[in-house]
Amino acid sequence: MRSEQVVFNELAQLCASPGFIHVISHFVFRDNVVGYKDELRGEDYAKMFSPSRLIRTEISTLIGLMARSPRALGLPVPAEVERLAKKAEELLEELHEILKEPVLADMKKAMAGGTFDPTYNPFKKAEALREPIFYAAESAYSFQYQDFSVFKYARDGGWLKENKGFTPDEARAAVIAITAFLSAKLFEVMKSLRGKHPRDWTVFDGFVFTSAEIADVSGIAKTTVDAVVDAFSFQDDGNPTFNTLSDFNAVNAFPILKGEGDARILLQQVSLMEALYDTPFYWLNADKGYRAKASANRGAFTEDFTADRLRQVFGADKVFLNVDIWATSAKKTKLGEIDVLALIGDIAIVVQAKSKKLTLDARKGNDLQLQIDFKGAVQDACDQGVDCAKHLLAGGVYVADPQGNEITAAAGLAKIHPVCVVSDHYPSLTFQAQQFLNVESVKGMERPLVCDIFLVDVLAEFLATPLRFLSYLELRSAVGDNIALSHEIVALGYHLKRNLWLGEYDYMALDDDLSVDVDIAMAARREGIDGQKTPRGILTDLQGTSVGRLIREIEARSEPRTLAVGLELLKLSGASALQLSRMIDGIVLEAKRSGRHRDVTFAMDKEKTGITVHSNFEPDWIAANTLKQHCERRKYSTKASKWFGVSVSPGEGEFRFGLVLDHEWKRNFQMDAQVATLPAPQSIDFLERAMFGKAQPNLGRNEPCFCGSRLKYKKCHMLKV
Structure with missing residues (x-):
């Protein structure tokens, strides 16, 4: 394996090739632009999780190396563009393999004696962490950088106006105008390729703008646009600090490149948005008289x-x-x-x-x-x-x-x-x-x-x-380090789908594409992209159900003893929550019809917890005592660490009160006698069939379901038979 510096230097030489900016433009368009028809969906976004895609740090490396030499903007012949692109990807892949090597070599050394220490962790060393740090997934959305910059520098607005010629609001407005202009222009450039010969195909023009164009389309004063563009423009000084892969790369802080005449080039829009959030602090910090205030702000x-x-x-x-x-x-x-x-x-x-x-x-x-x-x-x-x-x-x-x-x-x-x-x-x-x-x-x-x-x-x-x-x-606390993931939005994406609960598993590795629904929903909410604004899963599955209603009513009270009940209900999987909702619907309807007490109990063996739901017409003080005694017997008989109780009103199923028993299990001979004849709690599947089973064969597909859910039988319990 060649050394990292040898490969880096060869990549730098390649990036200095005439017309290499067209290769970078191709990479940016291929790997950063997502197209969709009517609504942005997961399958449209899938390319962003492809292992063959160049990530932003890789493309920034290419831009930074290109910026070390004078730029020749002419378009090379197609064969040369293809050669340069292929070679660049090969060298970037070689760098990736080099960065992974310390971990592999360390693990081989640890296993050399024929035994392997299970507590051994190669990632305790900084050298081994260079790879996950360089290839780290983005932890922020581009529009967050853009929007939060205003809040971040609100207290520094006077300094920025006096020293840079713009306020945080003006800078954000100019950046929005630049990125919107380039997005529209890139689309037009793509359409124009249809009428061109393949030797003239390039998307480079879609990354070029002038301050006058931005001022014209946005209505922002040209002096303000000029000030923002100049502040975030690379100075063409040869990027002298960027001599190794981990050095400071100035194009990250100053992502706007100078083109011919008044033209400016922005190859990665997200880099400008992050620079808007990050770079001003270094200007502020460079002012010795203002440094302390900037830090406090x-x-x-x-x-x-x-x-x-x-x-x-x-x-x-x-x-x-x-x-x-x-x-x-x-x-x-x-x-x-x-x-x-x-x-x-x-x-x-x-x-x-x-x-x-x-x-x-x-x-x-x-x-x-x-x-x-x-x-x-x-x-x-x-x-x-x-x-x-x-x-x-x-x-x-x-x-x-x-x-x-x-x-x-x-x-x-x-x-x-x-x-x-x-x-x-x-x-x-x-x-x-x-x-x-x-x-x-x-x-x-x-x-x-x-x-x-x-x-x-x-x-x-x-x-x-x-x-x-x-x-x-x-x-998230419960799963701790028992999940492998690149960033926290992946965990949230999994949670919104099916609750962040390990269930029968001890460890899970979560792929990055689990964040896709969150990515789309955030873009839909913050940028107006056509897409699903609420990821399907736990936020949608409980709408219109008894469990969903109970959670809302518990939340409205914010009482300590009931909050724990609500948190336990939220741990249920979507399927379990729907089943419990139907069981609650059944007991409240039967309690109202018969005028008698009805209840349902189920235990969760792995978590050593359980829940009991009561429905009756008893006064609160009597109903509360009955529920407490029932829960105590259930907790004791199953040796559970916790037990939850809920009382709901007959008919409507409104939340009355809840309780939590949270104490260590201890042998009690008096309780042994009380629970001796208590039947073991059944699975919710068993209870549901026992409650509703006799009614199932007589219903048509489109008739109202027997459980009182108001859904058609085919949309409800027919799925469970």
Whole structure:
């Protein structure tokens, strides 16, 4: 195998070939442009997950190497374009194999003695992580970079206007105008190829614009467009810092290239959007007199943004910024600080925000620097979150807002979800967290979620209610490191399809294409793309069902004892939730018809939990006692760790109250006698057939189903017979 630098240098020489920009244009169009007819669907988007596709970091490498030499923009003959493209892909693939080699070599060495240590992990070394870092999946959508830049630099608007000639809003508007113009132009260029000879085929013109064109179509003052374009234009200085694969590549920070005359070239639109989000901080930081303020503003943005998204889910009165934990109300001894605190019932989300980046030395394979970077960006934040969680769970502390007012809702907490949030794209963040994060086990505290603000935004978009959001945090904590994935949106995509629940599996590897429905839905919601705005799955399956109604009613109350019931209901698979809904429909209709008590119970063996649903006309205090006694017997007989009870009204099936039994199982001879004749809980399939089985043979396909669901028999229980 050749050395990395030899291959890199050969690739640099290839990129300096006359007309190589047409090869890059071809790659960008082939691998970054998605076409669709009426509505964007998963099959249209599938090309974005092809292993043969060049990812953005690979294309940026080609652009950066091309920018090291003067550009000849003439179109080579087709055979030369084909040769250059083929050779570029071969060299990029060779680089990929070289980056993978340290892991393979290390594993061979570990197995050389004929035995293999199961605790051995080659990815603890920075050199082995260079491959997953370089080929890390994108953690943010391009429109997020574009839109969030306004919030990120809102406090720095005066400096940007004075020193760069535009405000954050003006910069965003100009970038939107540029990308919209080029998208439309590329479509026209593609249509124009029909009338050209194949030797003249190139899509390069679809990436070229002038400031005057942008000003004309957008109505933005040309001086403003000029200022934005100039600020993000590469200076044609030979890209002197880009001498190895992991060096700083200036075209990532300044993605607009200079063309002939007034023409400008933008090959990757997403690079301009990310630069809009990222590059201004370096301008601000370069001003020594403004550096401290810029840094403070950056940290405040991360906290403010996260709090804003959590308020959308939990409500403004449930989310607090910059919370202090004091030993007593005298506020003499500070025990901890929380960047963002969200409270609902007896559950809290503790957010610690950081604005650290992965340095170039870490990207180059420096073990010490990688550990330093991870500690500063993630580990320190998680440690702070754990310390705060311990104080909150222990109780007896004084929790106050920045004005010193006590946050009384923070008392008596039973469960805490720590969340570590970073403000920038941190390559392979999830993978690195699985390798390096050390977390102390604390009773009542879930495993921390490590993510960026872009994921917080997506979670708040789809898990838009407190129970949905908390349910995801609980399930994501439960699976922990027992799933392999490239980034957190993959886990969310799987969750929205069928709940993030391992079930009978101990470990799952999730492919990147599981995020496709989320990708399409975000584009439909934020950019107006024609596509499904809500991924089909857990957000749609429960609409119009009894379980879905119960979850909504539980959520509206936000009572600690009932929130746990709602979270348990959300753990059900789509099929189980539909079955339970039909069972509830059956018992509430029968309870109303007969005037007698009806119930249904089922256990979940692997999770050591179960649920009992009662429906009767008894007063609440009698019904609650009956339900509690029933649940206690069921919990004891199955030796379950938890048991959930729900009471619903006859007829309508409205939620009355719920309970949770959460205590360690202990032998009790009195209970042994009480449960001796108690029948074992049956599977929900068995219970459903026992309740409705006799009615099945007499129904026609189009008749209303016997279970009271108001669906036709063929759309409901006929599927289960």
